[in-house]
Amino acid sequence: MSLKNGTPTMKDVAREAGVALGTVSKVVNGIPVGEDYKSRVDRAIAKLNYQVNDFAKSLKIAKTLTIALIIPNIYNTFYSSIAESLNMELSKRGYRMLLCTTDRGDEQSIMTMMSQNRADGIIVLSYSTKLDFPEGLPVVSIDRRFSPDISCVSSDNYGGGQIAAAKLYALGCRRLAFLGTATDVETEVTKRRDGFVSYCRQQGISFEECFRTGADDFAPLADFLDSRIRRGKPAFDGIFAISDACGYQVMRYLSAKGLHVPEDLQLIGYDGIRKFGYFDYFCSTIVQPVEDIARACVELVLREKGTAVPSLLCLPVHFEEGGTTTPQR
Amino acid sequence: MSLKNGTPTMKDVAREAGVALGTVSKVVNGIPVGEDYKSRVDRAIAKLNYQVNDFAKSLKIAKTLTIALIIPNIYNTFYSSIAESLNMELSKRGYRMLLCTTDRGDEQSIMTMMSQNRADGIIVLSYSTKLDFPEGLPVVSIDRRFSPDISCVSSDNYGGGQIAAAKLYALGCRRLAFLGTATDVETEVTKRRDGFVSYCRQQGISFEECFRTGADDFAPLADFLDSRIRRGKPAFDGIFAISDACGYQVMRYLSAKGLHVPEDLQLIGYDGIRKFGYFDYFCSTIVQPVEDIARACVELVLREKGTAVPSLLCLPVHFEEGGTTTPQR
DNA sequence: TTGTATGCGTTATCAG
DNA sequence: CTGATAACGCATACAA
Numbered sequence: 071m072s073l074k075n076g077t078p079t080m081k082d083v084a085r086e087a088g089v090a091l092g093t094v095s096k097v098v099n100g101i102p103v104g105e106d107y108k109s110r111v112d113r114a115i116a117k118l119n120y121q122v123n124d125f126a127k128s129l130k131i132a133k134t135l136t137i138a139l140i141i142p143n144i145y146n147t148f149y150s151s152i153a154e155s156l157n158m159e160l161s162k163r164g165y166r167m168l169l170c171t172t173d174r175g176d177e178q179s180i181m182t183m184m185s186q187n188r189a190d191g192i193i194v195l196s197y198s199t200k201l202d203f204p205e206g207l208p209v210v211s212i213d214r215r216f217s218p219d220i221s222c223v224s225s226d227n228y229g230g231g232q233i234a235a236a237k238l239y240a241l242g243c244r245r246l247a248f249l250g251t252a253t254d255v256e257t258e259v260t261k262r263r264d265g266f267v268s269y270c271r272q273q274g275i276s277f278e279e280c281f282r283t284g285a286d287d288f289a290p291l292a293d294f295l296d297s298r299i300r301r302g303k304p305a306f307d308g309i310f311a312i313s314d315a316c317g318y319q320v321m322r323y324l325s326a327k328g329l330h331v332p333e334d335l336q337l338i339g340y341d342g343i344r345k346f347g348y349f350d351y352f353c354s355t356i357v358q359p360v361e362d363i364a365r366a367c368v369e370l371v372l373r374e375k376g377t378a379v380p381s382l383l384c385l386p387v388h389f390e391e392g393g394t395t396t397p398q399r
Numbered sequence: 400m401s402l403k404n405g406t407p408t409m410k411d412v413a414r415e416a417g418v419a420l421g422t423v424s425k426v427v428n429g430i431p432v433g434e435d436y437k438s439r440v441d442r443a444i445a446k447l448n449y450q451v452n453d454f455a456k457s458l459k460i461a462k463t464l465t466i467a468l469i470i471p472n473i474y475n476t477f478y479s480s481i482a483e484s485l486n487m488e489l490s491k492r493g494y495r496m497l498l499c500t501t502d503r504g505d506e507q508s509i510m511t512m513m514s515q516n517r518a519d520g521i522i523v524l525s526y527s528t529k530l531d532f533p534e535g536l537p538v539v540s541i542d543r544r545f546s547p548d549i550s551c552v553s554s555d556n557y558g559g560g561q562i563a564a565a566k567l568y569a570l571g572c573r574r575l576a577f578l579g580t581a582t583d584v585e586t587e588v589t590k591r592r593d594g595f596v597s598y599c600r601q602q603g604i605s606f607e608e609c610f611r612t613g614a615d616d617f618a619p620l621a622d623f624l625d626s627r628i629r630r631g632k633p634a635f636d637g638i639f640a641i642s643d644a645c646g647y648q649v650m651r652y653l654s655a656k657g658l659h660v661p662e663d664l665q666l667i668g669y670d671g672i673r674k675f676g677y678f679d680y681f682c683s684t685i686v687q688p689v690e691d692i693a694r695a696c697v698e699l700v701l702r703e704k705g706t707a708v709p710s711l712l713c714l715p716v717h718f719e720e721g722g723t724t725t726p727q728r
Numbered sequence: 729t730t731g732t733a734t735g736c737g738t739t740a741t742c743a744g
Numbered sequence: 745c746t747g748a749t750a751a752c753g754c755a756t757a758c759a760a
Contacts, residue, residue, distance in 0.1 A: 076534075079737055090747040095739060104745065124517065125463065126737035128454040129752050143483060145676035150479035154472060157498050166497055169486050188453065315675045322679075345681070346644045346672065347474035350651075408753055419731040424755055433729065455753035458736050 078118040087114035098122060136166050137371055138189040140196055143173040147343045148314075148358075149195070152212070155364030156193060163372065165190075172196055191371040197255055210371040212363065214257040218381050223366045224258040226384040230356040231265025234310040234338045235275065237354075237389050241396055243308025243336055245276050247298075249291050249320060250312040252281035258382075259312065262340055262356075266310050278306065288319050295323060302328060307335045314339035317353045321394065337394040351392030359385045407447040416443035427451060465495050466700055467518035469525055472502040476672045477643075477687075478524070481541070484693030485522060492701065494519075501525055520700040526584055539700040541692065543586040547710050552695045553587040555713040559685040560594025563639040563667045564604065566683075566718050570725055572637025572665055574605050576627075578620050578649060579641040581610035587711075588641065591669055591685075595639050607635065617648050624652060631657060636664045643668035646682045650723065666723040680721030688714045 080098070084091045087110040096103050097111040114120070128134050137160055144150045157167045168189055192203060195212040203209045203220070215222045238246055248266050253259075263279065270277045280294035298305040304324075311317035317339030321331055331337050332354075342357030344350060362385045370379055391397055409427070413420045416439040425432050426440040443449070457463050466489055473479045486496045497518055521532060524541040532538045532549070544551045567575055579592050592608065599606045609623035627634040633653075640646035646668030650660055660666050661683075671686030673679060691714045699708055720726055 081737080091738090092740085092747055092749090093745090096746090099739080102745085107746080123458070123737050125454045125457040126752090127739075129452070129458055129736090129754090130738045130740085132752075134454065143676070144473065144486070145476065145480045145483050147474065147476060147479075147676055150476075150482075150676075151474045153479075154474050154500060157473070157500065158503075161499075166495075168495055169498070170490075171483060171486065174487070315678070318674065318678065343675065345647065345674070346476055347472075347479075349644070349647065352674070409755095410753080420754085421731060421733095421756080422729095425730090428755080431729085436730080452753050455736090456755080458738090458752090459754045459756085461736075 077123075078120045079123070080120070082118055083111065083114045083120050086118055087111045134188060134190050135164060136168050136189045137191045137193060137368070138168040138170055140170045140172060140192060140194040142196060142198070143171050144169065147347055148341050148360075151343075151347070151360045152195060152364060155361045156367060159361075159364050159368040163368065165368075165372070172198060193367050193371055197253055197257055197259075208371050208373065208375070210367045212367065213259055214255070215382065221370045221379045221381060221383065222258065223363055223370065223383045223385070225356075225358040225363065225387045227258050227261035228265035228268075229384070230340060230387040231262040231267075231310070232269040233265075233387065233389055234262075234340070234356055235266045235269035235273075235277075237338060237395065238308035238310065238336060239269075239273060239275055241308070241336055241398065243306075245278075245306040246270060246308045246310065247277060247306045248279040248310050248312075249294075249316060250279065250281050251285065251316070252283055258384075262310075262312055282316075285315065288323070291316075291320065292323055295320070295327070299327060299329070304329060304335050309335060309337045311337060311339045311353075314341045314343040314352045314355050317355070317394070321353060331394045332396050336396060338389070339392075339394075342390060351390060354392040354395040355390055356387050357390045358387055406452075407449045408452070409449070411447055412440065412443045412449050415447060416440045463517060463519050464493060465497050465518045466520045466522060466697075467497040467499055469499045469501060469521060469523040471525060471527070472500050473498065476676055477670050477689075480672075480676070480689045481524065481693060484690045485696060488693050488697040492697065494697075494701070501527060522696050522700055526582055526586055526588075537700050537702065537704075539696045541696065542588055543584070544711065550699045550708045550710060550712065551587065552692055552699065552712045552714070554685075554687040554692065554716045556587050556590035557594035557597075558713070559669060559716040560591040560596070560639070561598040562594075562716065562718055563591075563669070563685055564595045564598035564602075564606075566667060566724070567637035567639065567665060568598075568602060568604055570637070570665055570727065572635075574607075574635040575599060575637045575639065576606060576635045577608040577639050577641075578623075578645060579608065579610050580614065580645070581612055587713075591639075591641055611645075614644065617652070620645075620649065621652055624649070624656070628656060628658070633658060633664050638664060638666045640666060640668045640682075643670045643672040643681045643684050646684070646723070650682060660723045661725050665725060667718070668721075668723075671719060680719060683721040683724040684719055685716045686719045687716055 080091055080094045084094045089107055089111060093103055093107055094111050097108055124135060139156055141149050144153050160167045191208040193210050209220045211220055211222045213224045248263055250263050280291055282290045311320055317337055324331060337353055339353045339355040342355050343352055366383055373379055409420055409423045413423045418436055418440060422432055422436055423440055426437055453464060468485055470478050473482050489496045520537040522539050538549045540549055540551045542553045577592055577595050609620055611619045640649055646666055653660060666682055668682045668684040671684050672681055695712055702708055
């Protein structure tokens with residue numbers, strides 16, 4: 071008989087099993103106890119359908135069993151897939167995820183909020199203005215290096231850029247273009263360009279590049295594309311866009327100009343975003359290993375204090391055909 | 400000076416303010432205390448940057464301050480926008496959201512999990528097999544009526560169907576088609592068809608309909624479309640698809656067949672999903688009021704026990720042009 | 729109105 | 745190895 075509201079407590083289990091409270095706690099936490107004791111406790115737990123109260127536990131061990139995820143939003147398909155994978159990985163380990171979106175609201179108040187007693191660690195994916203983190207809280211960042219002692223997890227942006235260039239070249243493109251975003255904050259994402267440029271230089275491939283200032287500022291790219299289109303023919307035959315979203319905008323613009331992809335020129339994006347989250351890709355793309363990234367973040371943020379952590383962890387990417395490149399042979 | 404780990408407790412505040420512990424608690428919870436007492440406590444709170452420990456509070460008041468969201472996944476753009484809005488609305492009221500995705504994992508174990516002591520209420524958006532909810536826990540459902548005493552919030556599916564039919568008709572379509580999904584579980588979503596059919600009948604518009612068995616079963620629709628295309632011309636000039644995702648699949652199929660949208664036929668979907676979550680719509684669509692739905696869900700699930708709740712709450716939708724209908728004048 | 733004491737469900741300490 | 749018992753931080757009935 072459970073005492074009051076129906077949820078059995080450890081005390082109930084102890085009484086049911088005829089053992090002391092501490093013994094139950096030990097069994098629950100996997101601390102060795104006598105064989106017969108253990109089985110009796112196990113039976114009582116099963117009978118009462120007992121489950122530990124996370125709140126009491128948290129209070130006692132001074133851990134929240136919660137990891138905060140700071141992310142711009144969750145409706146952008148890339149962010150949401152990251153969030154989903156993180157959530158799964160965390161709950162698999164008995165942690166909950168506290169979702170903090172920053173698009174509408176100041177990030178700093180969020181930081182102070184969780185510095186108090188709401189999270190045991192922070193996973194942050196944010197390209198926005200500088201934020202400083204609460205002392206002593208493990209922080210793992212995605213795609214951005216805040217400081218040497220804050221682990222950063224990202225896809226292999228540099229390698230991805232190389233792959234994109236190599237792919238375009240292999241598909242017959244000889245004059246390439248990189249369309250990117252010139253952010254005010256330095257992130258790993260810029261390495262996509264570096265890898266691309268590196269490959270082009272190394273192989274002696276001619277290329278151009280153009281940058282916009284943000285995701286909502288397409289004008290520079292439009293001007294650039296305009297200036298490179300003569301008599302309906304573009305000055306290049308292969309484009310590497312810094313993201314699928316950027317690539318999509320480019321495609322839309324090109325098609326408005328009467329150009330056809332991939333016939334007139336081929337295009338590769340980055341991220342691996344699918345329509346509706348699970349249909350076809352928006353464009354041929356360098357796919358980020360979202361699940362691996364999530365797993366790495368969780369492992370790092372849950373790491374024992376004191377163990378050495380890498381300052382940067384790059385996970386491999388791969389190319390996926392998505393209709394904006396000519397399928398090979 | 401905070402005692403041990405740096406986080407000040409109520410006791411610290413009491414000592415700092417020179418009042419009793421209970422007084423601090425009262426101030427924090429807005430219970431009237433003497434004016435001078437209150438100001439002293441407030442000052443101490445500010446000085447120490449005190450913040451209540453949610454876990455201790457939860458333990459004491461036997462509430463988790465947590466609402467569970469049960470949803471198939473979070474990468475589908477519609478689901479993720481719902482999740483984001485719910486999260487914002489909940490955190491605005493001091494609640495956290497516990498995200499439970501059901502796509503990969505059994506839903507029932509989730510239910511029992513939260514019946515124990517993890518959530519004060521449940522918001523569920525799931526079309527999957529029957530699930531029974533823990534006793535005494537407030538449950539609000541989206542798009543599906545589990546039982547008369549479980550509030551259901553949805554967009555005005557019936558009205559949306561009518562709007563779609565009316566719109567197509569107003570745009571000159573005279574032979575319509577409805578493409579839907581025949582689910583095994585009855586949901587509010589089916590009313591999209593009902594509203595559509597109702598309008599057609601009422602106006603004497605001829606129409607056909609075809610159903611698939613699930614989102615991953617496009618074959619029936621393909622067969623249907625095939626059989627209705629003669630010499631490159633479809634037997635109808637307007638399509639209402641039960642969702643944007645369905646509409647997108649249809650568009651893709653039609654374009655593979657050499658048909659042009661909206662020239663050869665016009666198409667309206669449902670949901671209001673944008674590419675990448677914030678670009679243009681995939682198709683002309685009936686837009687769901689996601690934020691309103693979220694707000695309604697939160698209000699209902701947080702409602703005081705005993706207050707009467709509606710068994711069904713329909714929120715208005717509206718049409719948005721998305722390139723698959725001919726823009727009006 | 730203010731202060732005190734008790735207990736929420738756990739874990740951890742320490743004596744048997 | 746086991747079993748009482750003392751916190752953890754807070755809210756609240758109860759006493760002052």
